[in-house]
Amino acid sequence: MTTISYREAVREGIRAALAQDDRVFIMGEDIGEYGGCYAVTMGLLEEFGPERVRDTPLSESAFVGAGIGAALGGMLPIVEIMTVNFSLLALDQIVNTAAALQHMSGGQFNVPLVIRMTTGAGRQLAAQHSHSFDGWYAHIPGIRVVAPATVTDARWMMPTALADPDPVLIFEHGGLYNASGDLEDIGPVDLDHAAVRREGGDVTLITYGGTLPTAMSAADTLAADGIEAEVIDLRTLRPLDDATFVDSVRRTHRAVVVDEGWRSGSISAEVSARIMEQAFYELDAPVGRVAGKEVPTPYARHMEQAAIPGVDDVVAGVRAAMRGE
C-alpha cells in the first residue's frame, strides 16, 4: 500500500484511463499547458499529447456540450470544469441535454460522459468559488452524482464512472486535494453503495466528500466520551443508497447528517426525509443536521469557518441527538 495525495490519486485515475482506452480523452480549461488549476492534470499533456489532453477556451457550455456530442459519437470524454460555480454556465447542457437525452429519445441515445469539478469551501476563495451544488445536481434524474472522499475512491471511482453508460458527475472537494492517505488497490469502486467508514452502535453520522474527515474526527472525540458513532460515507448522491444508512439507523436509533451544502433543499434534507419515511419508528431522537450556514461564502477565514460544519458542530449535533433533542 502506498501513501499518496488525493490530487495524485485523481490524476492516477485519469492517467490509467487514458493509457487503457483510446476512446478516453480529457478536456477543460487550463488542464494542459498550465497543468490544471489545482494541478490535478499536471504532466498528462506531456504523456498523452494535445489531442487527448485538450485545453479549451473559457466556454463551459460549449465544451461540456462538445463532451456530450463526442460521447454520442463513440468517445469516452472526461470533462473538467474548474469549479462547481463555473458549471452553472454549462447547466443547460448538463440538465437539458446530457440528463434528458436518453429519456426523450425513447432510449435511443445514451451519453457516457464523465464531468469532474472542484467543489466546496474552506480555502478562503469567497462567494464565487466555494459552493456545494452537489445537492442541486443530485436533484436531476438521468445523471449519476458521486463524491470521492478518500484517496482510494479518488483513484478508483474513475474507471467505474467511465464504464457507466450515462453521464457521471464527480465532485472533488478542493479541501481534500492536499490530503494524503493510503491508496488501496481495490479496483473500480462500486458506485451503487455507500461505505461504512467507522462502525459504532450509538449514533449514525451520515456524510460525504469534504466533510467525511470532519465527521471522522468528531467520531474520535465522541468515542473518548463513550459515544460510538457509525460513520457512513454516501459516496454517491444520486442514486442515494438509502438502504445502508437506514439499516444503520435501525441499529443506532439516532442519526445526524453532516453536509457542507446550504441546509434548505439539500442532501441533508433528502437523507433526513428518507430516514423519516423508512425508519421513523426506529428513532430515539429527531434526525439532526449539521449543515452549511445559508450565506454566500465569506472570504475572512474566521467567518468562512463559522459558515461550514466543523468538528465541534458535529460533536454538538451528536450530543443533542443523544439527549433526544
Add this chain to the structure above:
Amino acid sequence: MNERELLRQMLRVRRFEERCVELYTQTKVRGFLHVYIGEEAVATGVMAALNDDDSVVATYREHGHALLRGMSARSVMAEMYGKLTGCSRGRGGSMHLFDKDLNFYGGNAIVGGGLPTAVGLALADKMQKRDRVTVCFFGEGAMAEGEFHESMNLAELWQLPVLFVCENNLYAMGTALRRSESETNLPMKAASYEMPAWSVDGMDVLAVADSARRAVDAVRGGGGPHFLEARTYRFRAHSMFDPERYRDKAEVEQWRERDPIDLLLAKLEVPDDELAALEEEIRVEVEDAVDFAENSPDEDVADLMTFVYSPSSTVAGRLS
C-alpha cells in the same frame, strides 16, 4: 438528387405538416407544434448534399428534417400522437424526434442547445478519423445565444468537420431580427471566427442544394467548419397558438409569392397529371401514417421510469 425528387420531398413535408396542423386543431396532436411550412427548401436542399452516415442535429421545428433524413412518416406521426410506436416511444413529441440508425440527433428544444452537441459529434469524428460531416441546423434567434458563439469558436479553433446551417426566417418567435441583433449580416458573425460563411436564397431549393453541396464538400475535404445562412420565411405562425401580432399580413403574402414549392414547379413545368399522381402518392403516405398513429398502442404506464438511465446501467429500475 434530381430536381423531381427535391420537389417530391418538399411536397411530402408540406402535406405532412398541413395534416399535423389539422390534427392539432382536433386535439389529436398536443404540446407545442412548430411547422416548417415555407422553409422546406432549406432542409431539402441541405439533406440532398449529405451521405448516409453523416450526422444531423436539428431544432424543435424539425418534422421536415426528420422526414427528409429518412425517418418514416409513420414513426414521426406516431410520435406526435404520443404513441409507443413513435420514434421516441411518445416520450419526446413533436419537438424531440430522434433516430439513432440515421444519426439523427434531432429535436432540440433549447435554442442554441444543439450547437455544442454538433461540435462534439464532429470532434468524435475527427478524433476517430471518420470521413463524416455533422450538419447543425438552428434559427437566427440562436445566434444571440452564448452557446452559438462558444460553439463557433471551438469548432474553428479545433477545425472540426461541421456545417452550421442558419435558417434565417427573420423572427425569433415574435422578435424580428432587427430588434434582436445589432449586426444583422449573419455570415459576418461566423466570418469573425475565421469561418468560411455565405448566404443563400432559402426559398430556392436548387440554390440551397448547390450551396450545401459546396459547403459539405469543403468540410469533408478538411476545410474546417463552414457556415451557411439560408434566407427563408415561415408562412405560418411560430406555433399553433400565435396571433401573429408582430408582423403584417401583407409581409406574409409577399413572401408567399416566393413559396419554394411554387418556385420549383415553375421551373420544372411538371405536367398536371404527373403532379396529381405525386400528390396522391403523398396523400396515401400521410393518411397511412395517421391511420398507423391512430391505431398504435400507448406505452404502458408501468414503464414510466424506464430510460431515465440506460437499460444497461446498474441504476436502471431504481426509483431515484
Add this chain to the structure above:
Amino acid sequence: MGVFAMPSLGADMDEGTLIEWLVKPGDHVRKGQVVAVIDTAKSAIDVEVFESGTVAELLVEPGTLVPVGTPLARIEGEDAESGLPPEPARPLPPLTPPIRHLLHQYGLAPEEVHGTGDGGRITRKDVLAAAGESSAGGARTVTHHAPTLQPRPVPASRPRITPRARRLARERGVDVATLASGDAVVTAAVVEAIPAKPAKKDRTAAMRKVTAALMGRAAREIPHYYVAQTVDLTDTLDWLKQTNAARKPRERILPAALFLRAAVLAAQAVPELNGHWDEQFQSADGVDLGVAVATRAGGLVTPRIVGAQDLDLSALMSHLTDLVKRAKAGRLRGTELQPGSITVSSLADGGPDALFGVIYPPQVALVGIGAVAQRPWVLAGELAVRSTVTVTLAADHRATDGRTGARFLAAMGEALTQPEEL
C-alpha cells in the same frame, strides 16, 4: 359534407369566440383558406378550413362563445368522396373553473344541470336554478374561491416521546402518556425499563389484541384439519386414585397431568407434529409443551414447559401447578412466553365434550382435551357406563396429513390407557 369546427390552438384553449366570418354561404373555399377570426384567451387569430368546397351554412353567429369542437359551418365537398364523416356528436361543453367550483359547492354533477348558455353551456344561473336557489336579489353570498380558514388554536405540546418509544409502548400495551414527565424525553429505554404492570383494563384489551392478531394470522395462514378420538379412562382413573392415595395431598396428581404426559409421549412418537412451520416444517429437538391457561383478567396465555420430555408425571404436575399459578398472576418468565413446539388446551371440568382448537403459529398442532365424564360405552360387547374423554387434534395440513394426526391420537390413547407406563 364537412364540418368546420372551433379549433383547439393549444392545450390551454378549450373555447373561443367567433368574431367574424370572412366567408358567406355559397362561397367557394379552398383547403387552407382563412375563413373566420376567432377570439381566444390570447388574442384574435385567423383560422382556416381543412377541406375545399362550398360554404353550405354558417351555424354560429359572430360574438358567440363556443367550446372547442363546436361545429361552426357546414362545407359541401367538391365531390362526394372528399366529404368528411357525418357531423360528430356534440361534445359536452367544458366547464369553466368557477362553474366547476360552484357545482362542487352545491354537490351537483354537470349532467344534473340543464345548460342554457351558448352551445348548451352551463351558466351560474343554471347551477343556482338546479340547486333550488334564486340568483335574484343580489344578496347572495356565494364563495368563489377557497374560504379563508380561521387560525385554529395550537394544542399544547405533546409529551416528548420518541417514535421508537411510542412503538414499543404500543407493542407492550403500555400507556405511554403515563411515562412522560416535564421536558424529559421518553426514549425506548424508559419503556423497556418499566415493569409490565399496566392498568388492568388496558392490559386485558391489549391481551385480547395480541390474541386476536395471533389467532387471525393462524386462521388466515394455516389450513387446519381435525381428528378426534374418545378414550375409556375408567381403569386409568382407578389407577390414579390408588396412586394418589399413597401421596401427600400437595403431591397428588390431577388428570390434567396425565393428558400432558400422554401428549409429550405422543409428540415424541410422532415428531412430524412437534415443531415449527417456517416455509417448511422443522421438527423440535425436545418437547416444549405449550399449555393454554385462562388468566384471571379473562385473557388466554400459552406458556410453555421447556424440555417437558424429561419430566415424569410428578414433575410435570408440579410444573403445571406452578405455571398456572404464575400465569394467572401475570408473572410468567420471558422464556416461558416463547412459542412451544406443540400445545395442549383443555377447558375446565364440566366443559364441553370436545374442543377443536386453533393452532398457535408457528406450531403445527394443538391437542384439545374434552371433559372427562361418565358416558355409555360398549365394553366386551355390552353397553356399560364408563369414564371417557374425547381427545382432538387440530393440525396444520401444510405440514402433515390426517393419517399423521390419527397416529398421534392413537399414541395418546395408548399412553392414556397404560398409566403405569406414564
